[in-house]
Amino acid sequence: MEGNNTVASWYNKMHTERNPFIERAYECSELTIPALLPREGHTGSSDLPTPYQSLGARGVNNLAAKLLLALFPPNTPFFKLAVDDFTLEELTQQEGMRAQVEEGLNRIERAVQSEYESRAMNVSLFEALKHVIVTGNVLLYIAPTGELKVYRMDRYVVQRDTMGNVMKTIVKESVSMGSLPAATREELIKTMSDDEVEKALTSNIDLYTCVKRTETGWKVWQEAKNVVIESSKGDYPEGKSPWIVLRWTKIDGESYGRGYIEEYLGDLKSLEGLSQAILEGSAAMAKLLFMVNPNGTTNKEDIANAENGAVVDGNAADVTTLQANKFADFRVALEQGNKLEERLSFAFLLNSAVQRSGERVTAEEIRFMAQELEDALGGIYSILSQELQLPMVSRIMLQMQKARKLPSLPKGVVRPVIVAGFASLGRGQDLSKLTQFVQLVAQLANLPPELNKNDIIKRIGTALGIDMKGIVKTPEELQAEQQQAMQQQMALQATGPMAQAAGRVMEQGAANAP
Secondary structure: OOHHHOHHHHHHHHHHHHHHHHHHHHHHHHHOOHHHOOOOOOOOHHHOOOOOOOHHHHHHHHHHHHHHHHHOOOOOOOEEEEEOHHHHHHHHOOOOHHHHHHHHHHHHHHHHHHHHHHOOOHHHHHHHHHHHHHOOEEEEEEOOOOOEEEEOHHHEEEEEOOOOOEEEEEEEEEEOHHHOOHHHHHHHHHOOOHHHHHHHHHOOEEEEEEEEEOOOEEEEEEEEOOEEEEEEEEEEEOOOOOEEEEEOOOOOOOOOOOOHHHHOHHHHHHHHHHHHHHHHHHHHHOOOOEEEOOOOOOOHHHHHHOOOOOOOOOOHHHEEEOOOOOHHHHHHHHHHHHHHHHHHHHHOOOHHHHOOOOOOOOHHHHHHHHHHHHHOOHHHHHHHHHHHHHHHHHHHHHHHHHOOOOOOOOOOOEEEEEOOOHHHHHHHHHHHHHHHHHHHHHOOOOOOOOOOHHHHHHHHHHHHOOOOOOOOOOHHHHHHHHHHHHHHHHHHHHHHHHHHHHHHHHHHHHHHOO
């Protein structure tokens, strides 16, 4: 490619659009975990800024851990395979087919879950979640070997359409010629002069990877020195690309997301300023200085050189201690800082925010407040389930099918459905409603006879939004159970005398035995 049609030129153009978002991300990273997104030229740990408070870092790590456990629970599949309703209806008409289909899908689910766990992706996913919380954006690449690579925001650019769909992603990497595949090195060397080859072998070159949407899926290729690397060209089906572009929030018309930290940036900045002021002021007030009246009778050398418990000549009124007398001012700053910490602790779902101050705090109160905070992440779960979990499981299944570890599934008939994260919140709400329903129905034991108990139970279930099918027994089922109970009772009554007679016979036989 030449001129403005090179991937490098596309990257430079899209880089300008990214600047406002990445500047905000730099600011958020500096107040939480500076190493997540260091500014250009600040790669070493000694060059990174050091925050005066640790609440930001603690909150990010806590929130990322909660998200990881909710989205990818250990030893539990985070997805299931669902069959098209019409196909399932046809299969259920054949006796035993539905059970066979569900058993086969369950085996595939276990195989995919086992493959996911064997790849040990959770380490990279935890890092990616921290990036998306702080900067709002991160790029993941699922390698053919199974490893998961994380690209931070300053290493790629992305372009979306008006609906938020990814149209183009370009990754910029600085690599050495020796790290490239042999075929790629040969292609590049053919396009360089001897001086350029010698320079490229001793220094890094910029390698661009472009992933572009087509009508049928994705097209990918790499460029270096404005030369297309033929061996890097490839295609991916729709919805099964190894390149996964994540964002924290979806904002129409913007190609990049906004981080969670940006929503609380004001509180973090205020807490940072107050923490710095309190720390520096406390250090200044901790300095101990004795002041001696120059016109007094006390000698300052005697005070400075005297040992503990020594007796010196002088007047106590001549010696004073330097005090800032800023206790009241620092008390105001400390109280304001505590309020900021409390607000941020709620935002980061820290356990310290759940339990209120008090001697009598019930376990149920703590559980309710913790569940309320978890439910607040419902919107985040929904976007991550669609842009992280679903593409990941689709890609893993495709890789397993190519490696002949899974059978090919009918297209459009079987599809993965996410059951962790947002879906698990829905199941938790269903359990809460069902528990409340049982508790309310249990209170109807002493209902006056003039009230219709069955109708009241149905109305309670309807008010709670519960599907009553199968929960409340029908009159026919109750009558059948009563008849069965009566038959069992009659059988017991009939067999009772017979059993007693048999017992007496056995006793007489035992007594007459020699």
